[in-house]
Amino acid sequence: MASTGPTQYPAVLLDTTMDQLRTLLAVHETGTALAAARLLGREQSSVQKQLDTMNRTFGTLCGEALVLKRGRGKDVLFTATGEHLVELARATLSAWSDGINDARRRLGRTLSVGSTRYTLGFLLDAVERVSDAYQHRGVDLKVTHVRTGDLFARLQSKELDLVCGSIVVTEGQEAELDPYEIVEWRRSGLSILTNLPPEKLPGPAESTVRASELPGLPLVVSAGGLIARFLTAWYGADFRKAMSIAAEIEAAHYGFELLRSGVVSGAMLVTRGIAEAAESGSLPEAGGLRRLDVVGDVGPRTEVLVGVFTRRGDRASYDAHHPLNLLWDALAKDNERWWLSR
Numbered sequence: 001m002a003s004t005g006p007t008q009y010p011a012v013l014l015d016t017t018m019d020q021l022r023t024l025l026a027v028h029e030t031g032t033a034l035a036a037a038r039l040l041g042r043e044q045s046s047v048q049k050q051l052d053t054m055n056r057t058f059g060t061l062c063g064e065a066l067v068l069k070r071g072r073g074k075d076v077l078f079t080a081t082g083e084h085l086v087e088l089a090r091a092t093l094s095a096w097s098d099g100i101n102d103a104r105r106r107l108g109r110t111l112s113v114g115s116t117r118y119t120l121g122f123l124l125d126a127v128e129r130v131s132d133a134y135q136h137r138g139v140d141l142k143v144t145h146v147r148t149g150d151l152f153a154r155l156q157s158k159e160l161d162l163v164c165g166s167i168v169v170t171e172g173q174e175a176e177l178d179p180y181e182i183v184e185w186r187r188s189g190l191s192i193l194t195n196l197p198p199e200k201l202p203g204p205a206e207s208t209v210r211a212s213e214l215p216g217l218p219l220v221v222s223a224g225g226l227i228a229r230f231l232t233a234w235y236g237a238d239f240r241k242a243m244s245i246a247a248e249i250e251a252a253h254y255g256f257e258l259l260r261s262g263v264v265s266g267a268m269l270v271t272r273g274i275a276e277a278a279e280s281g282s283l284p285e286a287g288g289l290r291r292l293d294v295v296g297d298v299g300p301r302t303e304v305l306v307g308v309f310t311r312r313g314d315r316a317s318y319d320a321h322h323p324l325n326l327l328w329d330a331l332a333k334d335n336e337r338w339w340l341s342r
Contacts, residue, residue, distance in 0.1 A: 015057070020054055022040075022089075022093065024054060024066070025093070026040055027047070028078060031075030031076065033051055064079050066081060101158070106318070111139060112160045112161050113142070113164075114143070115144075115164040115165065116166065122331070122334065126334055127330075130326045134326075148226050151163045151309060152309070155311055161311075161314065162309070162324060166271060167226075168226055169302065171301035177309070180311060181312050183307050183308040183328070185306045185307050187306070188306075189293065189304065190230055190269055190271060190272060190304070191270055191276075191293045192209060192269055193256070193267070193270055193278055193286055193289040193290070194217075195260070196217070196266065207292055207293060209292045209294055209295070210295045211294055211298045214269075215243050216244070217244065218266035218267070219243055220247045220248075220266050220268035221243070221245055221249070222249055226304060227270070234298045235299070246264050247264050252270065260288060260289065268289075271304045271306075273304070279291045308331045310324065
């Protein structure tokens with residue numbers, strides 16, 4: 001196929017601006033020029049002028065207008081050509097945005113990192129240690145909250161360059177994360193935090209409960225994430241049928257509030273790190289709840305791996321003073337200090 005040189009594109013196409021493409025997407029998203037103007041913070045006449053211009057341009061190029069008016073107060077109708085051009089506009093703007101971000105990332109001008117709620121402290125400690133270097137280089141650091149189930153998706157999409165969080169792995173085995181590099185902070189199992197009196201807890205042990213005994217407890221469980229993955233591994237995808245679920249929650253702090261208020265009497269499944277933080281007093285929102293560690297005696301042997309993750313190959317493609325490598329090294333050194341202090 002012959003390549004197309006820079007002078008061979010239609011002149012009317014080259015007059016189309018990225019701002020016009022953004023306007024087209026806004027009209028498609030909102031339905032009308034008026035609603036798009038509100039979204040963009042512009043006058044309706046400005047949006048309508050751009051829309052009319054694109055209608056003429058692509059009507060000439062393609063033989064069909066992009067949008068058709070349907071009367072006062074009604075959303076515009078996008079033609080088949082219009083729908084196709086909307087997707088092209090979205091892809092064009094996304095490609096340019098990604099390309100610019102890649103260039104800024106390569107030059108060390110920006111770094112996007114994420115953390116789950118309970119690993120944020122580790123991340124912030126490391127960020128504090130590199131803040132002077134970042135300030136000197138003018139690095140634009142963006143910190144984002146991520147849910148456990150989104151860690152790798154956010155890395156893969158290049159929304160984030162580094163994430164701190166937890167995943168479920170096979171006990172005692174090295175994590176197989178080929179597309180990613182990892183610094184393992186620590187591994188642990190699950191615990192329960194409960195407001196139940198000792199006589200309502202199974203077994204003679206005061207500090208542990210077996211996984212096989214969990215179905216006999218009124219449980220507070222997260223709707224997704226690590227806890228659901230453990231229960232799925234132990235009891236299958238229909239684990240809810242095997243368990244006595246007193247409350248299903250989206251966020252841990254909501255479960256703590258339910259238990260501490262006494263509205264729900266039961267046991268909340270959490271990672272051992274969270275349970276230890278609650279017991280030590282460093283997680284006040286869970287204060288007053290009793291901790292029992294869960295002994296896995298059903299299903300596969302699984303555990304929680306807490307660590308730092310980035311895309312494999314990214315660090316090697318940058319010099320040692322790139323913001324990603326500086327933060328990675330700070331996190332790795334914090335991990336070494338933690339283990340030496342144990």
